[in-house]
Amino acid sequence: MRILKIFIFLLCIYQVAHSQNAKLKKANKLFANHSYVQAAELYEELKITEDSLLINLGDAYYYNSIMDKAVANYSKVISSQPLNSNDIYFKYAHALYATNALGNADSIMSILTKKKIHTPSFISKVNLANPFINELKKISVGSTSGDFGITYFGEKLAFSSLRNTNNQNYSWNDKPYLDLYSATFSDTGALENVIPFNEDVNSKTHESNAIITNDGKTLYFSRTSLKRVKIGNNKIATVRLFKAESIDDEWTNIQELPFSSELYSVQHPSLNKDNTKLYFSSDISGGKGSFDIYYVDINDHEYGKPVNLGESINTPHLEQFPFISNKGSLYFASNGLQGLGGLDIFMCEYHDEKWSTPLNLGNTINSNLDDFAYIVDSEKNTGFLSSNREGEDHLYYLKRVKNNRKIIVEGSVRDKNSKELLPETMVTLLGENNKVIDSFKVGKDGKYLFKVSPFGLFKIEGHRPFYIPNSISFETDDSGRIELNIELEIESYDDAEEIVVEKEDGYIYIELENIYFDLDKWDIKPDGGRTLDVLVNLMKKYPRMEVQLSAHTDNRSSFDYNMILSDNRAKSAMGYLLSKGIEKKRLSSIGYGESQLLVDCGKNCSEEEHSINRRCEFIIIK
Template sequence: MRILKIFFLLLIFCQVAHSQNSKLKKANKLFADRAYVQAAELYEELDIPDSLLVNLADAYYYNSIMDKAVINYAKAISSQSFDSNSIYFKYAQALYGTKNVRKADSIMSIYNGKNLNTPTFISKVNLANPFIYDLKLITEGSQSGDFGITYFGEKVAFSSLRNTDNRTYEWNDKPYLDLYSATFEDRGALIDIIPFNKDVNSKSHESNAIITQDGQTMYFSRTSLKRVKIGEQKIATVRLFKAELVENEWSNIEELPFSSELYSIQHPSLNSDNTKLYFSSDMPGGKGSFDIYYVDINDDGYGNPINLGDAINTPHLEQFPFISDTGSLYFASNGLQGLGGLDIFMCEYNNEKWSSPLNLGSTINSSLDDFAFIVNSNDNTGFLSSNKEGMDKLYYFKRAENSRKLIVEGIVKDKNSKELLPGTMVTLFDENNKVIDSVQVKEDGKYSFKVRPFSTFKIEGYRPFYIPNTVGFETEDSGKIELNIELELESYDDAEEIVVEKEDGYVYIELENIYFDLDKWDIKPNAGKTLDVLVNLMKKYPRMEVLLGAHTDNRSTFEYNMVLSENRAKSAMNYILSKGIESNRLTSKGYGESQLLVDCGENCTEEEHSINRRCEFIIVK
């Protein structure tokens, strides 16, 4: 009987183990197929090994369930059961999504290798932004799951999962997306909502429609129904399509030639004259994940895709480009520093290059995903999408000009040793050389100023015994909110062989000795040549200030020698002043016999007397 009981227990155990193993295989397959909602539910039913904690966290992360993503990323990091540092990026983004900013900054700092301080960053970008946004949720006519609203002639178009007759998308267990048109009313309502015809809305996802100025051509994204194995996963890529308006119906649907079943191309946008088509793609050769590209639209077709480059694209997501009627580029990114998730950025095209992207700040961006920004620059109104309330929703905004200033900041260091130079006075000048502000840097060597956009400035670093250095710069309307300017100062003794710092701590200009006739103080021709060297040095460095010190031998009384030395020092100073050096840069002093170099008493040789009878030149600033 006992053997029989053991047999049944083992049988039950084996059945449970088999069931657990079967469920785990199913969960892993669901995850591999990107059925994240179902995968997470099944993982939660099981006692999963540490090696699958990242899968569970990712399943929540990709559906913006950030509180549960945080818990499981933390467990995975604690167990060290991961093989990619990208977990730190996603963990930090999930922490931002739960508003745990301090912890998120700490984790993102590990990932980026540099210290981040989001509250400071927000204050800077808010100060730098050209506009302040008044953002409101569209409540009437819109619902959760709507996103990607765009201008569509006199109307708007948007993507929605509201059609419950559509099949369910495994990623989020929601209906497949369709495209809709509507009229937007200023009170914040969408009315006359109509789905696009069936030639456009297929059995797959359709989103992000954009129409040409003449209203005859539309571009939109559509997901392939067929999955293709790419690496270890089977993926249905997103492609771009074009439709033509024929007898008031969108037809003649055709795929753009640079689309592919091996990578995605999505989120089309047109420039103002419809000569360039911008989009987001993870095609090979990019910076990583999704980048922003464009193609030229020619009479005979399309040019080759051009990546917008390192100024805009990162190893992470850059998506939803929009070109305003003034030529500004707006796009969403989670690879550039932001508030969390996708943030909206802006940059300008000047001198054949894009300016550095400017985060639009906390009046429009949140700790979760903010994207699909569009604006009418004529009346400063527009739309965007965000999942800040849990699911994608549509928002509209009005914006007002911001009385803003940019930030210029940097550090001061020694040109040769590269050591920081605390105590340096850094001064900001405007284009007319007028002082705007100044600061004495502290131990960290850092300085920071607020400056106007579209202006010219210069910054000067000044420190005693160093050659002042000046750097000029111009500010843009947007882009660089931190103009990191390193001021490198060089000490006089590094720059000039005749300048020497001696053991007494003073910095001397070593010139040939100046000889005076006995009891005389007039400057002889040879002495004039020596002083000319000093004159040229002071002209080369117009901030240099010098103390002229005259010394005598001990062959007369102390009082007589003091008067004689003062006269000789003044005589040397008057000679230098006659050469155009300003009087406030020179000081003269007679020391008499008080600082003999050779204390030989009453038995001095002529050579020893000549050594004591000298002029010294000390740099005081």
């Protein structure tokens, strides 16, 4: 009897273990097939503790924007051991942004990007730099959760929606497959006349991002393949671009575009103003990373080869949902450029045959979750976007007003040669015609910061005592940069000029040949004039230099007599400089008589010692 009980107990243990293994195998298969909702449910049932499975569970929540649970599972793994995967840290950081854990998220992103990330200051800067402030309103009438990807569609709008509950559920999020709908937008902010596209367009799989050509005859849209193809270790149903023709007010003759493929995705079509270029997002091999923005030229229904927009726009992560405004600006969504968390909307301009630095549109548009599919009428300053900031995808209507935009100019002041910071340096911002805009002394950190307007010519000048003022000119444009980093270096007089020397007494001297005067005279002789001409040239070279001229005598004659004589000689030298055009406010003179003898030889001085004591000195006082 005892043996029978043991056997039954072991059998139960085996059945439980077998059941657990079967569930785990099923969960892993569901995850591999991107059935994230069902995979997460099974992982939770199994109470998994293995790091690789916790990462899977974190991913399952991450890809469905359930970020608090993504954080919980990623953190269990990361807290137990350092990981070699930057991808996991990247997703963890974005999940932290979504849960408002900015400090931790910024710390991780600072390591990943190898630059200091501080989101609050970044938001302040991009809000200053943006040309518009946006007012957003969620479209609640005529729209439901799960609507997204709204586009202009002739006089109407088109958008994607999972509202058709008759559709089969998509295993990724366990919600119906997407269909395309058209609608009008009322003055009251509602979607009206919502009509699904015909069945030639809306199939058994996903359709999204419908756009129409100017003549109304051609429709472009994204469609997900029904067939999964093995790419690497996974089976994937790629997204492809299709076009349709308008025949008798019906969309028909559906054709796949020639640059689509079952081996990579091509999605989110957008046309430029004259319909000569088709922009899209793709993970085609050879790009910068996950999904990049591309375009193809269109010439009489013929399509060129895909052209990547380059690394100024594309990153190793997601760049999606391109839109070209009627003024030629490119708007797109990215989670690879610095942002507020998740996908953010960026703008850039095309100048001199290249795209400008993308500008994050700031927190009047972007949130800490996904914001995407931005479109705008640049003439009316109204538009739409999609966002899951409230947990699910919704459509938003926007109005934008002009912003008194500013660009941050910052940097530090350093010694040109030693590279040491120079606290207390006066830094001045000048505009056109050298008009002073702002000025202040830098603190102990040597840093300065100015706010300037775009489309201007400016100059930053650094000035401090005993240094040569230096300035850097710069121009602001609409390149998308939110800040300019300008390091200002200034050089001391004694580093720049061999005849300028700092001596042990702490004063900075201009070392010139001695000036000789006739006995009891103070007029400047020709030799003395040539010496002073060197000083004249130096002071003209440095217009802010101020100099004190001092004259000294030997100890012959009385003390009072020597004081008067030296004072006259100093004033005479100063008069010579004034006659050569040096401003009086830059000069001062003083006679020291015999009070500062270099050789204190008493009454037994030699002529050589007397000549050493008779001298003129030139001290830089500013």
